[in-house]
Amino acid sequence: MSDHHGGTWRLHRRDDGVVLADLVVTGGDFPWLNARVDPREGLAEIQPLFAAELRLLDGIDEDVESWEHAYEAVRNAVTLQYPDGQEVPEFLLHIDGNKAWWRWSDEPFDEQNA
Template sequence: MGPHDEVWQLHHGDRVVAALHVTEADFPWLRARVEPAPGFDALAPLLAEEARLADALDDGVSAEWEAAHDRVRAVTRLTRPDGRDVPEYLLHVDGPEAWWRCSDEPVDATAPREARPGSGAAGAPGGTDGSRSEAPTPGGGTLQGEPSREQSRGVGPRR
């Protein structure tokens, strides 16, 4: 199955609220057409606010966007086409369109920033020592150079 045949699922609690039909794969980002399911309408304003704030970011992360992102992550769950949960993801949903990047490795938010995988300079593929981290691809393989959660936050392809 190619990336354009994949359907990911967005959950709110234990309910599937949207099917995400992949339309484009541009590592590390996936784009999809959103097919809302019952319960999506309750989540839509929260998702739209996060996307609006992410779109307004120039360089770096704002506290307002980070709070919106955290609210989305607190009430959603993303699953792969094979049904496996995605432990770490950065998801933007704006109306009928979604785009996200993900990792099979959860970020330990309690670890010092410099000790986290890929915690080098923003946008750099790896640590400050020049090391590169291996990160899973959407299909389950791994590629080197996946930026950390902090590096990827708010740095998504513009719509």
């Protein structure tokens, strides 16, 4: 298994695979990675999804269901790739301007047993 704690990860639009941004790892605090967002054409179209998710994240203790719906919209819009080009099975990604932070799992979450 390769080391996924550095390098450049890629954010893709789910429906057509277009690269929306390079996420250049700048550091992290396990289990989170931090990165600089190098935007590409198309990222601006989905930025409102990330902005809505972050707004709701601030009030997650009061309304977790609204945040879950907002994050589901993010996940339905994008995929994430490891630096080696493989798709990340499961991730929790936040983007705020030119900064991103995320955690990931090499295995999909089993929502039926959660």
